[in-house]
C-alpha cells in the first residue's frame with residue numbers, strides 16, 4: 001500500500017487565475033480610452049470648441065464605463081462560482097483523504113482541528129480566489145499598459161512611476177512574509193482552541209466531577225486572549241501594508257503632477273521627447289498616474305487574503321497527509337455483491353509481523369494462527385499484548401507490516417479488504433454513540449438496514465425499552481443517557497442488523513459491566529455468533545470459558561499451541 005501524501009501541486013492548481021479573474025482584472029484597462037477621451041474633451045473646451053467638444057467623448061466614456069462594469073460583474077460572478085466549486089471539491093478531497101486514514105493512527109489531526117480547518121479555515125480560500133487572484137493579475141498587467149501609454153508622451157513621468165512602483169512590491173514582499181507567518185500562527189491558535197473546546201466539552205462531566213471546570217474556563221480564556229493578540233498582529237500587518245502603499249503611491253502621483261504642472265507652465269521643458277505637451281496630453285498623463293498605482297493599492301488591500309488563503313491551503317494539505325493508511329480505502333465494493341459466502345470463514349495468519357509506524361519494537365513478530373470455520377475464540381493476554389491490534393489487523397483497519405492473513409480462503413489485501421469487511425461484524429472497545437434516536441444509531445444509515453431489520457435487531461438486543469425511554473433524538477453524543485450495558489447492547493444490535501456478517505470481531509464486550517449484565521451480554525453474543533466465526537478479545541475469564549478455545553497473546557507457548 002502506498003502512502004497517501006498528495007504533493008502541493010494539486011493544491012497549487014487552485015491558485016491559478018481563470019478567465020473570469022482575467023476579464024475582471026483587465027477591465028481596469030478601459031480607463032485608458034476613458035482618460036484619453038476626458039483629456040480630449042478638456043482640450044476641446046480649452047481651445048474654444050464649446051459644448052460640441054464634450055458631448056461625444058462623454059457618451060463614449062459612459063459606454064466604456066458600462067462595458068467595464070459588465071466585464072467586472074461577469075468576471076466577479078464567474079470567479080465566485082468557480083471559487084465555491086473549487087472549495088467544495090477541495091473539502092471533498094480532504095474529507096476523502098481523512099477517511100482513507102486508519103482510525104488507529106495516533107498522528108491523525110484531532111477531530112476539533114479537522115472540523116475547524118474543513119469548516120472554518122477552508123473558507124479563507126474564497127476571498128483568496130475571488131479577491132486576491134484577480135487583484136494580483138490586475139497588478140501584473142495594468143501598470144505595464146499604463147506605463148507604456150505615459151511613456152509615449154513623457155519619459156520623465158514614466159520614469160517617476162517606474163521608480164516608485166518597484167518599491168511597493170519590495171515592501172509588500174517583506175510585509176507579506178510577516179503577514180503569512182502571523183496568519184499561520186493565528187490559524188494554528190484558532191484550530192488549537194477549537195480542538196481544546198471540543199475535547200473539553202466532551203469531557204465536561206469528568207471535569208465537573210473533579211472540580212476542574214474553573215481551571216478549564218481559565219485556560220480557554222487564555223487561549224481566547226492569545227487568539228485575540230494573534231488576530232491583532234495579522235490586522236496590524238494588513239494596515240501597515242496599506243499605509244506603505246498609500247505613501248509611495250501618493251509620492252509617485254505628486255511627483256508626476258508637479259512635473260506636468262511645471263512642464264505646462266514652461267519651467268520644466270524636458271522629458272517629453274523634445275516637444276511640449278499640450279493641456280490635453282498633460283491631463284492624460286496626470287489622469288493615468290493614480291490609475292497606475294490603483295491595482296497595486298487594491299492588491300495591498302487584499303494582501304492578507306493571500307496569507308490566509310495560502311495558510312488554509314497548507315492546513316488542508318496537512319490534513320490530507322496519512323502516516324497510516326486504511327487498507328483498501330479506495331477499493332471498489334462491486335465484487336461484494338457477486339461473492340456469495342458459503343458458511344462462516346476460517347482464519348489463517350502466517351508469519352505476521354506488525355510494528356507501528358516509526359517504532360522499532362514489533363507487536364507481532366512472525367505470529368501464526370489458525371481458526372476453524374465457525375470456531376469461537378477468546379484472545380486473552382496482559383494489557384498491551386496486542387489483542388486490539390490483532391482484531392484491527394483482521395478487520396483491515398491497519399496494514400500488516402509483513403506476512404499473510406487470509407479469511408475464508410481469501411488473502412486479505414488492500415484489494416480484497418473492502419469486500420471481506422462486508423462479511424465482518426465489528427464491536428470496538430468503546431462503540432461510538434451518535435446524537436440521535438436509538439433506531440438511527442442501530443441502522444447507521446446503511447442502505448440494507450430497513451426498519452423491519454432494525455426492529456428485529458433491537459428486539460434481539462432488548463433495546464425497545466431504551467428506545468421508548470429515548471424517543472426520536474434524545475440519545476446524547478458519545479452515549480450520554482445510556483448505561484454501559486445498554487451501550488454494548490446497542491453495539492450488538494448494530495451487528496445483528498447486518499445479515500452477511502459471519503465473522504464477528506469483538507473487543508472486550510464485558511469490560512466494566514457487573515456480573516449479571518456481563519452474563520446477559522455474553523448470552524446475547526453467543527446467540528448472535530451461532531453459525532459464525534467469533535474472535536473476542538477479553539480479560540473476562542467467564543467469557544473466555546464460554547468460547548471453544550482461548551489464545552493467550554501474552555505467552556509464547558500459547559501462540560505456538562494456537563498455531
Ligand SMILES: Nc1ncnc2c1ncn2[C@@H]1O[C@H](COP(=O)(O)OP(=O)(O)OP(=O)(O)O)[C@@H](O)[C@H]1O
Nearest residue numbers: 104105106356363382383384385386387388389390
Ligand atoms: N493507535 C496506536 N498507535 C500506536 N501504538 C498503539 C496504538 N494502539 C495501541 N498501541 C500500542 O500497541 C500495543 C498493543 O496494544 P493493544 O491495544 O493491542 O493492546 P491490548 O492487548 O488490546 O490491551 P488492552 O487489554 O489494555 O486493551 C501497545 O503497546 C500499545 O501501546
